Amino acid sequence: MLSRQQLIDKIKQKKSFLCVGLDTDITKIPEFLLDKTDPVLEFNKQIIDATRDLCVAYKPNSAFYECRGVAGWQSLIDTWKYLPKDTLSIIDAKRGDIGNTSDQYARAFFDEAVTGMSFDAITVAPYMGNDSVKPFLGHGKWVILLALTSSVGSRDFQYLEVAEGTLYEQVIQKANTWGNANNLMFVVGATKSEEFTAIRKHAPDNFLLVPGVGAQGGSLADVCKYGMTKDCGLLVNASRSIIYASNRKDFADAARAEAQTLQSEMRAELEKVGII
Amino acid sequence: MLSRQQLIDKIKQKKSFLCVGLDTDITKIPEFLLDKTDPVLEFNKQIIDATRDLCVAYKPNSAFYECRGVAGWQSLIDTWKYLPKDTLSIIDAKRGDIGNTSDQYARAFFDEAVTGMSFDAITVAPYMGNDSVKPFLGHGKWVILLALTSSVGSRDFQYLEVAEGTLYEQVIQKANTWGNANNLMFVVGATKSEEFTAIRKHAPDNFLLVPGVGAQGGSLADVCKYGMTKDCGLLVNASRSIIYASNRKDFADAARAEAQTLQSEMRAELEKVGII
Structure with a gap:
């Protein structure tokens, strides 16, 4: 589990605030993997090996595992086990329900002893309000609340x-009255960079998880210009543009090349404002 | 899969609009079940057998299964298989994400060939808007959208x-511009009965799934007074008050007695307005 300070240190050390989204769709991975015992796990392992020095977080999207039933759930567990412990592990699950139910969802993704997984962070939907969010905050982990999405x-x-x-x-x-910058981040879609200024008024110190760079068309430069703080304060996610960069034997190398391009841009942004 | 008309017919035939919530917590079920291969499944089977003539819908809450990992997911699949096909099967999952992800969630709960489950309906969270809800509507099933919750x-x-x-x-x-009364219901908390009038202005024909009667303290009479339509238009859910009516050997009988009390009240309400 990475604390806020540890996350900032990792960003400086790796010169990157990249989060790699593991939205692994079994129908989109290279065909030659399909004869493996668990093709999704094998794909994820190779993507992780190819990108781990370039990113500070991984974010499996729960839907892509659930849609394969029990086998998919097992892939998710095994993927979590393989995630490097010096990166932030985020489960993108967008859960949220009344208090006693949210607590069960938290246990599903945080209680390794029972479920085999203990992610550092979970994405949560805000519609049901405080008693749906607070149970997730009670586990000593990160909550990443949907604020302004890229949809x-x-x-x-x-x-x-x-x-x-x-x-x-x-x-x-x-939400910042329920949690704080040490346990609460917000999802903010990168296609909405003009809104970052408004968001930073209400969330000056929270990290923002920014999807939508890459396949969804957001601009990294704009995200940094409007959203970056003195501690970086950003995790920028790319999923499809990295993991499906190629669907041939070279998919891991192609993923690395994409991640490297993003990391280089991130390094330049961090240097520009003197964070590194 | 029950259509709107089939659901209305079932309500008239069973003189009930009860939905039994299967929020089955392994720490709360009778101890003597714990030596079964799958105690949660055994519990659910006995609850279902004891209540199937008294209700028109069952609603397992996904969180209570996910929190047990792969074993829990298997219990959910096996519970779905056991649900009587003449009742509406609702998965209370409160999902919602961008389009391609919502579609994966829909497949997780609707695509029996892959995941072993094909619920008739799913609860969905609205925060992310149209592209997060519409993919669920594309499967010929029911979407039950969170509107006014009981939290x-x-x-x-x-x-x-x-x-x-x-x-x-x-x-x-x-949401009623995305779907209609034949594929879209709304979650409306029973503790908010004074708002039903406002809701019926916008949703005159949609069925409303009403949690909060029982353990959460809502009044069935108020729900009916303000929310019932000429087609009933209500599914009233009770979970804990039924399934945990007793934690001894007699739990199924106790659950039946609770369900019977609610069914009797529902029958009276249906008679009062001439639906039966």
Whole structure:
């Protein structure tokens, strides 16, 4: 489990704030892997081996494992076990329910003794409010709360004007009364870089997990320009652009090359503001 | 898979709109079951056998299975297989993510050929908007969208005033442009019965899944008074008050007695307005 300070140290050491998203779809991985006992696990291992020095976090997306039933759940457990312990392990699960149920979800992803997994962080959906979020905060782990997402549908509710600003701002404000920069991050879609300024008003110190760079088309330069703090304060995620860079024998090398391109850009951004 | 009309017919035939929530916590079931191969499955089977003539739906809560890892996932699959096909099977999973991910979640719970389960309905969280909800609607199943929940935290965001009413009203209005009364229900907490009138303005024909009667303290009479339509339009869920009515050998009988009490009240409500 990486603390805030340990995460900042890793970012400086690796000159990277890259999170690699393991949205591993068995129908999209190279065919030659399909005769392995667990093709998804084998794919993930090779992606991890090829990128571990270039990133500070890994984020398996729960949906891509659940959709394969028990076998997929086992792949997720085995993938978690393989994640380097000096990176932040994030389960992208977007859970949230009333208190006693949220606590069961937390245990599903945090209680290694029972489920075989203990991620450092989980993504959580805010709609049901405080009693749905707080149980996740009670496990000494990170909560990464959805604020402004990179989905088209973010326009449907997240921008609604409420008494003080927009709904997503309200989510950030409220949640920072439940947690703090040491246990709470926010998901902020990179395609919305013009909003980072507003977000930083309410979340000056929280790390932001930023999806949408790469396949979803967000700009890393804009994200850094508007979202970076003196401690970096950003984890930028790329999934498909890295893991599906090639679907041939060279997929791991191709993934590494993509990750390296992003890491170089990140290094330049960190240097520009004097963090490294 | 029960269609809207089949569900209405079942309600009339069984004189009940009860949904039994299978939030089965292995630490709360009778001790004598713990030496079974799968104590949770055994418990669920006995609860189902004891209540199947009294209810029209079953709703396993995914969190209570996930928190036991692969073994829990297997219990969920086997529980789904045991559910009577003349009841509506609801997976209470509260999922929601960007389009391609929501589609994987839908497959996890709808694609029997791969995962061993094909629920009739899934609960979905609205925060990420249309592209997070629509993929679930594309499977010929029911989506049950969170609108006004029974959690304390519902006060945090769901009641926020937006241009036209509150956020939860906006959720209902928008969602009814994505789906309709034949494939879309809403979760509406029974502890909020005074709001049913407002909700019925935006959702005159949708079924409402109402948790919070029983352990959470909602009043069935109020729910019916304000929320019932000419087609009933209600599924009222009770979980803990039924399944944990006793933790001794007689647990199934005790569960039946609780379900029977609720069914009798429901019958009276249905008779009062001439539905049966």
